[in-house]
Amino acid sequence: PVKQNNKILGVLFIFQDISEHERTKIRTQQLEQRALLGEVTAVFAHEVRNPINNISTGLQLMALNTPKEDTEAHEMIQRLLGDCTRLTNLMESVLTFSRTGNYNFAPLDLGSLLERLLKRWRPRMERLGIQYHVKIAPDTLPVRGDQRSLDQVFTNLISNAVRVMGKQGGTLAVKIGPHFSSGGKAFTQVDISDTGPGIPEEMRKQIFEPFFTTSPNGTGLGLSITKEIVTAHRGRIDLTSFPGGTIFHIYLPVINTTEEIKL
Ligand SMILES: Nc1ncnc2c1ncn2[C@@H]1O[C@H](COP(=O)(O)OP(=O)(O)O)[C@@H](O)[C@H]1O
Ligand SMILES: [Mg+2]
Structure with a gap:
């Protein structure tokens, strides 16, 4: 009053x-x-x-x-x-x-990040009889990313793929290119595919839960960490799987050069 x-x-x-x-x-x-x-x-x-x-x-x-x-x-x-x-x-x-949680976002070229990681895996993949190839679309844009945690994301996915293909060998393929959401937002999409056994339908929800593992030496934390990091990047992860292989799709927002160049 x-x-x-x-x-x-x-x-x-x-x-x-x-x-x-x-x-x-x-x-x-x-x-x-x-x-x-x-x-x-x-x-x-x-x-x-x-x-x-x-x-x-x-x-x-x-x-x-x-x-x-x-x-x-x-x-x-x-x-x-x-x-x-x-x-x-x-x-x-x-x-x-x-x-995880300490992110230092900067413009990042996913193609060279993945090529560097795969080089590190090459000796082990050769030993196991796993072939790999990388395909990068020429119009791929840099993302807004934290390098250390994205290293972790792709290392987790590659290590799962290599493990499930195991001694029988197989093919690991990485495909990188642009993707536009239905709302018109620009992403860079990374597909990581393996020729492993695939993931049964009923298991697909659980694999992202902490401590869910089917591997005797596994921790079950890989994919939950991966999802947490991708989400923190305002990205998305999902998968396609069938008996004979799995593809993980990762979408990360491209860096908006007009607004975010100062990052
Ligand atoms: N590429 C794949 N192919 C088949 N199964 C997979 C693949 N990636 C993950 N999985 C399944 O998801 C589970 C959880 O994976 P993850 O969270 O990385 O934990 P961990 O590798 O310690 O088992 C694995 O144990 C496996 O059953
Ligand atoms: Mg794992």
Whole structure:
């Protein structure tokens, strides 16, 4: 109420949009929690990694000192060594998971990123009898991306593809080109295909959930991290799969040079 000489002249309403303020506050809290989680996980991982290494070295020594005839003991040691590998992988993945969220967006050429990654995989693929080829459309545009996390995205997808094709070998194909959403937004599309067993229909929802895995040494974190990173880029990931192969489609927004050149 606005008063003058005890007479009410009028009533003043003040409306304030606190939603923006609230959003920023929540976002800040989330970032702080993430940073703390990252620190705790990093220390924890370090503390756990050393004992696992010791156990693993001990087991290898035991294997050397166990007579060959004792197959039961050897089997048990191999199982325990497998557990050590699984724990180490899990630790690595949890570390990466806690690190996601720090994005440094810049214009990025996905073609050269993928060619660089595939070069790293070449020796292993040659050993396994896996062929690969990359096809890049000439009109492909750079995306707005964080290089480290996109390395992670494509490494996860390539490593799954290589693993499911396994010793039978096969073909890994990467196709890169422009894509326009129905709303006319410009994306760069990356298709990564393998000639593995495919993913059964009923499993396709679950594969993006953390800890879902069908691999004995898997962590089940690869695709959930991948999806989180792609989403943070305002992109999209989906797949086509059939008995005989799987294609993961990744769409990342191209960099808007007029607005975002300052990034
Ligand atoms: N290219 C693929 N072909 C067939 N199955 C796949 C493929 N990629 C992922 N999967 C399935 O999705 C599961 C989850 O993958 P991911 O999240 O990377 O975890 P992990 O690799 O540790 O198992 C895999 O265990 C596998 O069953
Ligand atoms: Mg994986």
